[in-house]
Amino acid sequence: MSLDGQLPPKMRLLRAAAELLAKSAGAPVSTRQITQLAGVTAPTLYHHFGDKEGLFDAVVAAGFEEYVAGERDFAPSGQPLEDIRRMWDNHVQFGLNQPELYLVMFGNIRPESRPAIVADAEALMEEMLNKAAAAGQLNVQPREAARSILAANVGVTLMLIAEPASERNLELSTMTRDAMIFAVSAEPASGPAPGGTGKSSVVVAAIALNAALQASHSDQLSSSELKLFLEWLHRISTSPAG
Amino acid sequence: MSLDGQLPPKMRLLRAAAELLAKSAGAPVSTRQITQLAGVTAPTLYHHFGDKEGLFDAVVAAGFEEYVAGERDFAPSGQPLEDIRRMWDNHVQFGLNQPELYLVMFGNIRPESRPAIVADAEALMEEMLNKAAAAGQLNVQPREAARSILAANVGVTLMLIAEPASERNLELSTMTRDAMIFAVSAEPASGPAPGGTGKSSVVVAAIALNAALQASHSDQLSSSELKLFLEWLHRISTSPAG
DNA sequence: TCAGTTCATATAGCAACGCTATAGGTGCTA
């Protein structure tokens, strides 16, 4: 029940802290747990890391190496915005794979004291956005874009971590991701714009849906279902009190 | 040095906790501090609130009242999306005005345990988005839109709180805000949804009708008919591509 | 070779923490 291999105590402390942090389902990890698992006593921890936070910072630094490695671990696709998309997804996945570590890294917010890790992550994203800017694909400054995208990325990841694993819906991530990337990109808008000048009445909405259904050929309903659906739609849209 | 007015101990505890929380610049607040300021002893706290977290939850509940009041404290502009914008700004301002309280409310993330406050805030935003949907101004489900917008809103607010007050740049907020609102909106002049996956007018119309039906109480269909009708409507409005 | 110095670890314990077993006081109802 101890990590007393040949490694020096400093390493054993780091590994013990990381391991306990990963296993502790949100519960706080005590220095006594850590030192016991590492097979050392309290003063050793404070000799090497100053205090508990110093140890955690060191663990975070190691975690950040892994994070950065993940963020770089794919060949540039040649499309910077596509790479940003992958960075986003990697960020979310990192958070979901190691939620405790992620919370220490990005969730441990204190007023007026910015974790260094956030600045690093921003720099990483800004670097990638610079390529997009160089390719004329950005309509805002890379730094502002990076801050904005990262803020949303962290917000989404925190939300997903807070949800029960069974209810997690990654569509929240992809939707927010594409919204942010689209907003900073300079791609010329193309395609038809849906018309939605309707008022809030049920009747108007039903009529609009009716017209839209007639025009398109949606196959979400079978023909018999569609027939009945249209009949009800008609009944609603001819309702006197909308 | 104590809040021992005529108020009952329960109230004094609540006020003491709120006051210490507001003043403690990020530092943790102990139960001993709270009980001393309130002029009571430890068991009183645990009698009324169960444990420390229960007391904090009560403080948060009071804070949430204030938050909700702020979110509703403006006359509806008639333009739901403009109201969403104001909700966003109010959210950020609330966080910057009371960072400690905000961090307890939205920053205290633990894996797999969602703060009730988040669900409430989502419901609040979803309510507003329903109006936008009813007006045909949304191209995604109000619930998904609310989750996405709120996630980004929280992320931005946390980032701003973490920054030194002198460096805070609210443009981060407005930029992210407009990006999110634009992404979920179906405004004609605005172009298609991000990524080129524009929703067809059928989907927009179906979402609008759905919202309108929820809002009104049309009796044109029987309850069993309505149930099936809504199910089909859902199938249409979640269709991957019109 | 050996005293002097530095580094690294252990023993033991402090103050503060969240929390509680137990008991006493208060005010209401019967």
Place this chain on the structure above:
DNA sequence: TAGCACCTATAGCGTTGCTATATGAACTGA
């Protein structure tokens, strides 16, 4: 007046982060 429910206090438990002090090991210079 008796009984009961509610509320608060005394005192203290176990755990927390951290440290004053001491001991051993390794290196250094004469």
